[in-house]
Structures are given as structure tokens and as C-alpha cells.
Amino acid sequence: MTDILNIKEAWKTYKMGSEEINALQGVNFNVEKGGFLAVMGPSGSGKSTLLHLAGILDLPTKGEVSIGGENVSKLSGKKQAHLRRTQIGFVFQRFNLLNQLTALENVMLPMMKPDKEKAREILDRVGLKGKYDRLPTQLSGGEEQRVAIARALANDPLLILADEPTGELDTTNSKMIMELLGDLNQEGMTIIIVTHDPMAAEFAQKTVQMRDGKIYE
Numbered sequence: 001m002t003d004i005l006n007i008k009e010a011w012k013t014y015k016m017g018s019e020e021i022n023a024l025q026g027v028n029f030n031v032e033k034g035g036f037l038a039v040m041g042p043s044g045s046g047k048s049t050l051l052h053l054a055g056i057l058d059l060p061t062k063g064e065v066s067i068g069g070e071n072v073s074k075l076s077g078k079k080q081a082h083l084r085r086t087q088i089g090f091v092f093q094r095f096n097l098l099n100q101l102t103a104l105e106n107v108m109l110p111m112m113k114p115d116k117e118k119a120r121e122i123l124d125r126v127g128l129k130g131k132y133d134r135l136p137t138q139l140s141g142g143e144e145q146r147v148a149i150a151r152a153l154a155n156d157p158l159l160i161l162a163d164e165p166t167g168e169l170d171t172t173n174s175k176m177i178m179e180l181l182g183d184l185n186q187e188g189m190t191i192i193i194v195t196h197d198p199m200a201a202e203f204a205q206k207t208v209q210m211r212d213g214k215i216y217e
């Protein structure tokens with residue numbers, strides 16, 4: 001099967017003055033098309049750093065990150081940005097919606113070609129039919145996260161990356177968000193989530209553990 005994401009011997013070293021922090025220490029990781037992976041592990045073990053490399057928000061210090069077969073370090077900055085914008089959908093713990101924009105406008109924001117009809121369809125898909133014109137402050141936390149998931153789907157990405165998507169939600173809303181991600185996966189979307197919550201990880205096909213910048217399966 002095709003790998004959507006392939007990470008080979010990746011290192012990420014942050015320099016803080018004279019100190020070096022090896023956030024990733026030779027990570028090997030691949031995700032097949034249609035996969036749904038949960039990454040767990042203690043605080044500081046490198047989970048977010050891994051997700052940043054997977055989403056081309058950052059580049060490895062050493063090693064390789066390939067998305068859809070393209071080694072991202074070999075691409076120009078412009079091509080990296082294009083790949084990120086068209087192929088990756090991000091979902092964050094704190095939703096990161098723009099508060100002065102409606103649900104519909106938030107979903108249209110990353111679109112290469114703004115398409116109201118499509119944005120409405122995606123909002124319908126995530127269970128927000130009729131709530132197009134609500135501002136984030138007029139939605140519940142669970143609904144805000146649905147808008148964030150709809151925004152992540154706006155450009156029909158190859159891959160959804162979610163960093164603690166249920167971290168700010170109560171149990172009921174967490175379950176609903178994980179069910180939604182599970183349904184999207186059933187429809188063929190490839191998904192990686194980082195989570196501290198074993199209940200959330202249950203929804204994934206597979207869980208890997210991170211410890212000290214390395215992955216254990």
C-alpha cells in the first residue's frame with residue numbers, strides 16, 4: 001500500500017543558547033493511505049514536534065520526511081507551503097478559529113478557491129447544518145472543534161493531523177469528536193492524532209508510544 005507519510009531516521013534538535021535539545025532522536029514512522037494512528041506518550045516526549053514535521057510546519061535537522069512520496073527537505077519553500085496548504089489539514093487543541101469570522105468564513109479561509117457551497121456541504125458533513133453564520137463565541141466547544149475539522153477538510157487533504165483534539169472538551173464532546181474523526185477515516189481519510197486520552201486513542205486503528213524522542217510500537 002502507498003505511504004502517505006514516511007519518516008526515516010528523523011532528528012530534531014533545538015538550540016537554546018549553548019544548550020541542545022534533541023526533541024526527536026531517530027524516528028522511523030510511516031502511515032499508509034487510509035490509516036488512523038494515535039500517538040501517545042509523556043509530556044515533552046516529542047509528539048507535537050513529530051506532528052509539526054508531518055505537517056511541514058518544521059523540517060528535520062537530520063533524516064527524511066516524505067509526504068505522498070516527496071522528500072519535503074528537497075522542495076523549495078514555495079512548494080513546501082503549497083504541499084502544506086493543499087495536502088494537510090490541521091486540527092489543534094484550542095480550535096484556533098478566527099473569532100471575528102463566522103463558521104462558514106472560517107472554513108472558506110484556507111480554500112485555494114473560496115467556495116461557499118462546498119464550505120456549507122463540509123459543515124453539513126460535520127453536523128453543523130444551519131449554523132453557518134454563527135461566530136465561534138456562539139458555538140459550544142464541541143461545535144467549535146467541528147468547525148476546525150471542517151476547515152481542515154476544506155482543500156480535500158491527503159492527511160489530517162490533530163494535536164490533542166479533545167484536550168479542551170468534556171467526555172461527551174470528546175467522544176463525539178472522535179466518532180466524527182472515526183467516520184471520516186471510514187470514508188477514506190488518513191488521520192494522525194496526538195492524545196493523552198486513552199478513550200480517544202481507542203478510536204484509532206493503531207497506537208504508538210513516544211518516549212524521549214523515539215517511537216515504540
Ligand SMILES: Nc1ncnc2c1ncn2[C@@H]1O[C@H](COP(=O)(O)OP(=O)(O)OP(=O)(O)O)[C@@H](O)[C@H]1O
Pocket residue numbers: 014015016021022023041042043044045046047048049050
Ligand atoms: N521551539 C522549541 N524550542 C526549543 N525547545 C523546544 C521547542 N519545541 C519543543 N521543544 C522541546 O522539545 C521537546 C519535545 O517537545 P514537544 O512539544 O514535541 O513535546 P510533546 O510530547 O508534544 O509534549 P506535550 O504532551 O506536553 O504537548 C521538549 O523538551 C520541549 O521542551
Ligand SMILES: [Mg+2]
Pocket residue numbers: 047048049163
Ligand atoms: Mg504537544
